[in-house]
Amino acid sequence: MNEEASVEQLDLFQIAKTLFGNKKQLSKFMLCVFAGAPAFVFMSLYVTLSPEFCAAFGITEKVSVGKAIMVYLISFAISDVLGGLLSKLMQKRKAPLLIYAIFQIIATIYFLYIPPNTVEQYYLRCIFLGFSVGCWGILITNSVEQFGTNIRATVATSTPNLIRGITIPATLTFSVLVKEFGLITSGAIIGFSLIAISILCILLLKDKFENDLNFYEK
Template sequence: MTDAAAAKAKRNIIFLVLVASLGYFVDIYDLLTFSIVRKASLLDIGVKPADVLSQGIHIINWQMFGLLLGGILWGVIGDKLGRIKVLFGSILLYSIANFANGLVHDVSTYTIIRFIAGIGLAGELGAGITLVTETMSKEKRGYGTMIVSAIGLFGAAAAVMVAKYGWRDAYFVGGGLGIVLLLLRIGTFESGMFKNIEQATHVSKGNFFILFTNWKRFGKYLACILIGAPLWYVVGVLVTLSPEFGKALGAKDALNAGDGILYSYIGISVGGIFAGLLSQATKSRKLTMCIFLILSAISAAVYLNAKGITSQQFVWICFFMGCAVGYWTIFITIAAEQFGTNIRSTVATTVPNFVRGSLIIINWGFTALLVHYDMITSGYIMMAILTVIALFSLSQLKETFSKDLDYVEIS
């Protein structure tokens, strides 16, 4: 390769990582907007204060269900038609949905549009991580996903700041950011590994059911999903329901979920940098995941034991919890590295969205625990269950650091 060609390839990779990072930024902004404006938006459209919690969980569940369906849809499209098509199609759908969310005036319409937005949001991160892992060298791709995490997760901070100007404005800005990103993506290029198999008729591409035709493959896929569940419990329950947890803890001030999400996601961004650096330094994704899973359990215990918590203590604890669950992109990278090129986009897209969608089951389990225990005890039990399951699942996966990814799965 000539010096000019090498320089061009390097610039292409830098541009790809930047675009993937900005895509994750917009993804997180739009995904968390409802959690941030949940209370204000529901009260504004006429929901009674006593029904805000139940209606909020109902809408979140539908948004997560959309992520589940969208994960499969975009994952299959990514393996059959290419990663780039997913990046364009998904962002267009959720940008339009977010504009529409800024116009809602009733719960039913709100729910339907958040479901559609969930479908659109499902394709963003998985396709971006797949492109980065397939384009960068096997020794350095961990740095690429680390950058995606570090830049992308600040989308939560942007969402919190914009939401202070009004919940409808927050949705309008989210839609606008998506359209701007869509224009930026015109210069992106397709994965070379995908191009190598694009015309191969003998290779089964994007066959979601191939993950269930072999017990070993299915077990590996399930383990990839379960190792990420504690993170979404921390964000989707412990932080999102912080006003309710604050009352149970006897908080001296009313805890604000928006502030909690802001600081937890700043923490996730910081934690993502350390997770990326640690995995590169130790040359082990599994060791990094193990350390962070243990830290996340400790951080949740600190939160649930914070009797008489103040608003200032709350945001710092949220930052600590965020740092401890900063393994999000490492966990998706592990999933992408476990499978062949012909099914990699499907896995990398469905796994994080199945984890996000697992919030439906987690909410159900947490609600069931509340029938028998108080908020704090239920919080401890659910975190303990999810952490034990995640650690066991991690033990069933092989180390993938520096693994050659240029291969296909046999049906």
């Protein structure tokens, strides 16, 4: 039993060394993480702060954060399925991700700079936001395909968690900016900055669609 535990610990150490001890692998891994930067930040900022944004838009009706999150996630899920079909149709990973990045720019402009007049119109904007980041399946698949079989599982589990972790510095930065620039401008700074980072990272990654994935990282 102790021998099995020792072997498992050795395997984990070797995986960590291969992924994080190699500058090339580490930089590629971080590109995969930041390629998904807007995904959870949109919900943690724009949707979670629905009462604050509705007040800034001049909406006097009471908004339900729960309903805003619900319509966002439903749209996200539908878009995720469609994104997978689009990737299959185009026979590419990067092109659909870049198309979604364009959707994110449009959705952010629509959300922040075309103010809704009613709560229903606000929910519609949440639907657009959710749809724009529904490239989750393509994003994680593309990340996994960048690496060899020996560290692929580690990348598949750690990439989503680190993408979620981006919300922490993003929300902290937002809380500082909002005191100086206000809610809308601060939301725009965070949103467009993350989209720009995401696009750059996507462009720097290779498209591995239907490439030979039977390789081993040394």
